[in-house]
Amino acid sequence: ETGVTQTPRxxxxxxxxxxxxxxxxxLGHNAMYWYKQSAKKPLELMFVYNFKEQTENNSVPSRFSPxxxxxxxxxxxxxxxxxxxxxxxLCASSQDSLALxxxxxxxxxxxxxxxxxx
Amino acid sequence: xxxxxxxxxxxxxxxAASLELGCNYSYGGTVNLFWYVQYPGQHLQLLLxxxxxxxxxxxxxxxxxxxxxxxxxxxxxxxSVQWSDTAEYFCAVNVNTGFQKLVFGTGTRLxxxx
Numbered sequence: 687e688t689g690v691t692q693t694p695r696x697x698x699x700x701x702x703x704x705x706x707x708x709x710x711x712x713l714g715h716n717a718m719y720w721y722k723q724s725a726k727k728p729l730e731l732m733f734v735y736n737f738k739e740q741t742e743n744n745s746v747p748s749r750f751s752p753x754x755x756x757x758x759x760x761x762x763x764x765x766x767x768x769x770x771x772x773x774x775x776l777c778a779s780s781q782d783s784l785a786l787x788x789x790x791x792x793x794x795x796x797x798x799x800x801x802x803x804x
Numbered sequence: 805x806x807x808x809x810x811x812x813x814x815x816x817x818x819x820a821a822s823l824e825l826g827c828n829y830s831y832g833g834t835v836n837l838f839w840y841v842q843y844p845g846q847h848l849q850l851l852l853x854x855x856x857x858x859x860x861x862x863x864x865x866x867x868x869x870x871x872x873x874x875x876x877x878x879x880x881x882x883x884s885v886q887w888s889d890t891a892e893y894f895c896a897v898n899v900n901t902g903f904q905k906l907v908f909g910t911g912t913r914l915x916x917x918x
Contacts, residue, residue, distance in 0.1 A: 727910065793906060795840075795849075796847055797846070
């Protein structure tokens with residue numbers, strides 16, 4: 687399955703480091719999403735981009751900074767993270783985040799980046 | 805706020821046993837419902853989805869789910885599980901709050917013993 691790819695797959699960083707997560711979708715979709723998956727907690731939606739415009743910032747701390755240069759690429763820039771930010775970060779895409787019904791709602795997920803903050 | 809509850813966090817079954825995983829959501833508007841599966845070391849994959857029409861939906865690998873609107877439920881079933889069904893299962897609800905937002909449950913970890 688290569689519809690949505692994420693790099694790196696694993697990342698270990700210190701609290702003072704700056705790093706970026708990359709997501710690329712090859713499905714021709716117009717919406718992209720960042721989720722955080724922590725142990726024993728539901729997947730948390732972080733950001734939504736639709737046609738390169740950010741449509742949702744789900745109260746995410748400013749140490750996470752998303753960037754969407756085009757509909758196929760999505761980045762998550764990380765700086766001065768905390769140990770509690772260690773988690774699996776998932777990227778997803780869908781046809782359109784604003785469609786009311788139908789298959790436009792279906793989101794396709796990447797494999798995730800396992801982030802460990804020391 | 806919208807929420808999704810998955811009551812079983814861990815389920816252990818023997819092969820050929822029947823499976824039912826519960827999912828309840830809290831949202832009074834129009835919803836689209838999904839079950840995703842995450843096999844060990846793999847990414848989230850769509851198992852099945854409900855948008856409208858027949859409330860009994862069939863997905864891949866012999867899974868099915870029934871949408872019961874009056875109970876706000878979307879339980880996942882499989883009549884006979886296999887060892888390869890060992891995975892984590894997530895129920896999700898797509899609510900329209902101006903844009904489409906997927907709200908996930910906490911997941912159910914299924915272990916099928918051979």
